[in-house]
Amino acid sequence: QSVLTQPPSASGTPGQRVTISCSGSSSNIGSNTVNWYQHLPGTAPKVLIYNNNQRPSGVPDRFSGSKSGTSASLAISGLQSEDEADYYCATWDGSLIGVLFGGGTKLTVL
Amino acid sequence: VQLVESGGALVQPGRSLRLSCTASGFTFVESAMSWVRQAPGKGLEWVGLIRRRYYGGTTEYAASVKGRFTISRDDSQNIAYLQMNSLKTEDTGVYYCAVWNYDWFDPWGQGTLVTVSS
Numbered sequence: 001q002s003v004l005t006q007p008p009s010a011s012g013t014p015g016q017r018v019t020i021s022c023s024g025s026s027s028n029i030g031s032n033t034v035n036w037y038q039h040l041p042g043t044a045p046k047v048l049i050y051n052n053n054q055r056p057s058g059v060p061d062r063f064s065g066s067k068s069g070t071s072a073s074l075a076i077s078g079l080q081s082e083d084e085a086d087y088y089c090a091t092w093d094g095s096l097i098g099v100l101f102g103g104g105t106k107l108t109v110l
Numbered sequence: 111v112q113l114v115e116s117g118g119a120l121v122q123p124g125r126s127l128r129l130s131c132t133a134s135g136f137t138f139v140e141s142a143m144s145w146v147r148q149a150p151g152k153g154l155e156w157v158g159l160i161r162r163r164y165y166g167g168t169t170e171y172a173a174s175v176k177g178r179f180t181i182s183r184d185d186s187q188n189i190a191y192l193q194m195n196s197l198k199t200e201d202t203g204v205y206y207c208a209v210w211n212y213d214w215f216d217p218w219g220q221g222t223l224v225t226v227s228s
């Protein structure tokens with residue numbers, strides 16, 4: 001059971017907008033920035049969003065992140081088939097003195 | 111920018127194994143490094159990190175590996191290591207190294223498979 005809670009699955013049709021939530025507590029999301037990673041099986045994970053809402057160069061602006069209080073979310077607009085992957089939120093936890101990952105959300109493009 | 115993990119193998123429970131992460135294309139000595147793993151069918155799990163020498167080269171570990179795993183670095187060779195002792199079956203998985211930007215991980219290596227089984 002992860003300290004950061006994500007829905008295990010999400011789905012949408014091409015062109016739709018989907019959001020993935022990540023819920024934590026005051027010692028992690030509540031006091032630190034949140035990052036999001038995309039992971040396709042057999043490949044290296046890739047950072048999609050850092051510092052809550054910043055996109056690295058090369059990441060399409062279809063991906064956006066936000067944070068409020070002890071929760072964060074990743075939004076993907078204009079869903080494409082290549083977005084089918086596992087998505088993870090992550091942040092620092094000051095109580096555990098370490099990095100936490102959410103349990104991951106498997107996104108299916110129908 | 112490239113990170114290449116090596117050293118993954120099949121090992122018996124209770125034995126030790128050392129993984130290496132060889133870096134190129136960036137200033138390794140100025141970078142903090144981290145290890146993240148993924149057990150079969152499970153999500154990503156942070157293992158630990160080592161800060162750059164400028165910040166003391168100190169380490170942090172997940173509770174699940176603390177006391178058994180040790181991260182070190184050789185700045186002259188651009189290599190980060192993960193020494194794993196007293197291995198358990200639940201340590202089985204793909205181990206990734208990544209640059210820790212004191213908040214997010216980027217880039218990541220392709221991973222190396224560790225299987226702990228008798």
